[in-house]
Amino acid sequence: MITLGHYLVVSGMLFALGLAGVIARRNIIIVYMCLEMMLSAANLALVGFSRFHLVNGLPDYTAQSLVFFTITVAAAEVAVGLAIIVALFRSKQSVDVESVTKLQG
Amino acid sequence: MPPLLFYLLALITLGFGFLVVTGRNPVTCALALAASFVGLAALFLSLDAYFIGVIQILVYAGAVMVLFLFIIMLLDIKTEEGKKLNLPAIVSGVLLAVLLTLQIIAVVGSTSLAQKGTQDTPLALADAAGKIGRAALPTITNDLKAGELPDAKLIGFTLFDQYGFHLQVIGLLLLVGTIGVVVLSKRERSAP
Numbered sequence: 001m002i003t004l005g006h007y008l009v010v011s012g013m014l015f016a017l018g019l020a021g022v023i024a025r026r027n028i029i030i031v032y033m034c035l036e037m038m039l040s041a042a043n044l045a046l047v048g049f050s051r052f053h054l055v056n057g058l059p060d061y062t063a064q065s066l067v068f069f070t071i072t073v074a075a076a077e078v079a080v081g082l083a084i085i086v087a088l089f090r091s092k093q094s095v096d097v098e099s100v101t102k103l104q105g
Numbered sequence: 106m107p108p109l110l111f112y113l114l115a116l117i118t119l120g121f122g123f124l125v126v127t128g129r130n131p132v133t134c135a136l137a138l139a140a141s142f143v144g145l146a147a148l149f150l151s152l153d154a155y156f157i158g159v160i161q162i163l164v165y166a167g168a169v170m171v172l173f174l175f176i177i178m179l180l181d182i183k184t185e186e187g188k189k190l191n192l193p194a195i196v197s198g199v200l201l202a203v204l205l206t207l208q209i210i211a212v213v214g215s216t217s218l219a220q221k222g223t224q225d226t227p228l229a230l231a232d233a234a235g236k237i238g239r240a241a242l243p244t245i246t247n248d249l250k251a252g253e254l255p256d257a258k259l260i261g262f263t264l265f266d267q268y269g270f271h272l273q274v275i276g277l278l279l280l281v282g283t284i285g286v287v288v289l290s291k292r293e294r295s296a297p
Contacts, residue, residue, distance in 0.1 A: 001108070002106060013119055023197060059152075072279065
């Protein structure tokens, strides 16, 4: 039988994969993709909780509203982030995270 | 839902996710991410969240991935980072990921709440029609009485009934984001 725990473990593993990617990868675009993966993993946990917490015999739609907001924010974040990456590429001619060290103390 | 289907979908989601993290070519990574999102959308559908599943495909697998591929094409990045692997970062990343996964498995295994299956919490559509009664629109109660789950209608009702202000803030955020993107990508005019 598939339980809430199964979904939470899949969500956690997806989040961990994204986290490993954010730390280990050096291409800014791929770091961004891994960030998106982490956001989606959080969404999966939310939808899982929503399905297994019934209100009046229906899934808890408050959680799904939060997922709706998260997806909207993620879309806005991707647009702004990719614009920053393009601006960065214009000035550095590179997408390597180690080419941006100006803020390093 | 049959357990086999769940494991297949989880494998698609996590397998393509792994490909995103390990792939060398950004285009491969982007396509793997799209496939991973499709698997995730199927998982949403299996949780009776049809609206969220469709939105996931439309927004993530559609709009966001096209944006990523477009930027990859625009910047023309073919061979990258091939030179040297950043070993300390890779080791710490893998270590953190493994630790996080183990921790989540331990927490989930020790919580009784996480042992609830779909059979323990069946949707009671006809019951719900009577219970939410006058609080909902007639179109929602009619759907519930007919034995259908009016997923999008219920989310829309929740959004506009309880979170109207938040919805407007999100609209403002999208506007600010649009303006920000235009400002960021405007080429600075060089002095004559």
